[in-house]
Amino acid sequence: MARPIRRIAVIGAGTIGASWAAWFLSRGLEVVASDPSPDAPGLIRRMVETAWPILQQLGATADADPGRWRFEPDPVKAVEGCDAVQESAPERYEVKQPLLRAISAALPEGALILLSSSGLLVSRLSEGCTHPERVVIGHPFNPPHLIPLVEVVGGTTASPEAVQAAVAFYQAIGKYPIVLNKEVPGHLANRLQAALWREAVHMVAEGVASVADVDAAISQGPGLRWALMGPHATFHLAGGEGGYAHFMHHLMPAVTSWWESLGNPVLTPELQKALIDGVTQETGGRPIPALAADRDAALVRLLAAKTG
Numbered sequence: 383m384a385r386p387i388r389r390i391a392v393i394g395a396g397t398i399g400a401s402w403a404a405w406f407l408s409r410g411l412e413v414v415a416s417d418p419s420p421d422a423p424g425l426i427r428r429m430v431e432t433a434w435p436i437l438q439q440l441g442a443t444a445d446a447d448p449g450r451w452r453f454e455p456d457p458v459k460a461v462e463g464c465d466a467v468q469e470s471a472p473e474r475y476e477v478k479q480p481l482l483r484a485i486s487a488a489l490p491e492g493a494l495i496l497l498s499s500s501g502l503l504v505s506r507l508s509e510g511c512t513h514p515e516r517v518v519i520g521h522p523f524n525p526p527h528l529i530p531l532v533e534v535v536g537g538t539t540a541s542p543e544a545v546q547a548a549v550a551f552y553q554a555i556g557k558y559p560i561v562l563n564k565e566v567p568g569h570l571a572n573r574l575q576a577a578l579w580r581e582a583v584h585m586v587a588e589g590v591a592s593v594a595d596v597d598a599a600i601s602q603g604p605g606l607r608w609a610l611m612g613p614h615a616t617f618h619l620a621g622g623e624g625g626y627a628h629f630m631h632h633l634m635p636a637v638t639s640w641w642e643s644l645g646n647p648v649l650t651p652e653l654q655k656a657l658i659d660g661v662t663q664e665t666g667g668r669p670i671p672a673l674a675a676d677r678d679a680a681l682v683r684l685l686a687a688k689t690g
């Protein structure tokens with residue numbers, strides 16, 4: 383049986399782990415963080431400090447305490463006595479597998495191991511774990527303290543109870559979990575992103591538009607709708623009063639004929655340079671932290687608009 387989650391171990395505290403730590407703290411959880419890098423405690427401190435005013439705006443619980451975390455460099459010691467783990471170590475089987483084997487042996491009975499992996503298979507990640515049935519993908523989006531979606535994948539190895547417990551946990555802390563019925567590389571949302579990015583690269587490679595205009599084609603166009611409804615519901619409305627059925631009848635031949643000419647670009651060094659130069663020009667060379675701060679402030683307004 384799943385344990386109530388009050389103390390959670392954040393194993394791997396880089397970009398994603400530190401952001402998870404901030405979100406967990408804002409929801410009243412106690413956090414034990416672990417990372418081999420000596421810079422990790424400083425990163426967590428800065429992340430929590432910077433994000434705290436936003437997290438309060440987003441509904442931090444009354445018992446939330448930005449100081450209720452400690453750092454333990456040894457991951458096995460870190461998970462001792464924890465009710466769950468959110469693992470966010472580098473995206474490589476050879477790093478995650480030995481780590482998961484070690485921590486799964488040290489966890490208390492019924493504790494869930496949730497994995498932030500962007501696209502690795504849970505059935506391979508959990509190989510050799512003491513309790514593979516409790517290892518579940520809980521894939522967030524950057525930054526996890528702002529984006530609601532969490533993809534939950536149990537694959538062929540997690541128990542249905544563990545998948546259910548993961549969903550219940552993420553719902554209880556204010557996230558929007560969706561369950562994938564099958565495991566596939568890249569899960570779901572990253573596959574959708576990858577399909578779009580492939581075409582965005584192809585359009586630049588073919589000289590159809592500049593990097594900035596390809597980006598504007600999404601951010602000033604369909605991207606505005608996509609924050610409100612996904613591709614299926616968007617086309618349901620594109621069909622007018624006849625909905626998706628009319629859309630299929632009317633536009634499907636045209637759209638499926640475009641599918642045939644979608645690109646499969648090769649990311650040569652020259653193409654990579656053109657893309658990097660293009661995005662540097664688009665963003666006026668502004669430093670990443672400044673761009674991320676602007677994005678995060680706008681995301682908070684967007685989330686408020688969606689719920690308001």
Ligand SMILES: NC(=O)c1ccc[n+]([C@@H]2O[C@H](COP(=O)([O-])OP(=O)(O)OC[C@H]3O[C@@H](n4cnc5c(N)ncnc54)[C@H](O)[C@@H]3O)[C@@H](O)[C@H]2O)c1
Nearest residue numbers: 394395396397398399419470471472473498499500522524
């Ligand atoms: N960056 C994203 O946009 C994003 C989004 C969603 C999910 N993820 C996933 O989150 C995970 C972490 O990605 P990230 O972007 O935070 O990477 P990152 O490089 O910022 O952080 C990884 C952290 O893991 C630490 N680490 C290295 N070896 C370790 C080990 N053996 N045990 C524990 N920690 C170790 C590193 O010191 C570093 O602090 C990956 O699985 C990635 O796929 C990333």
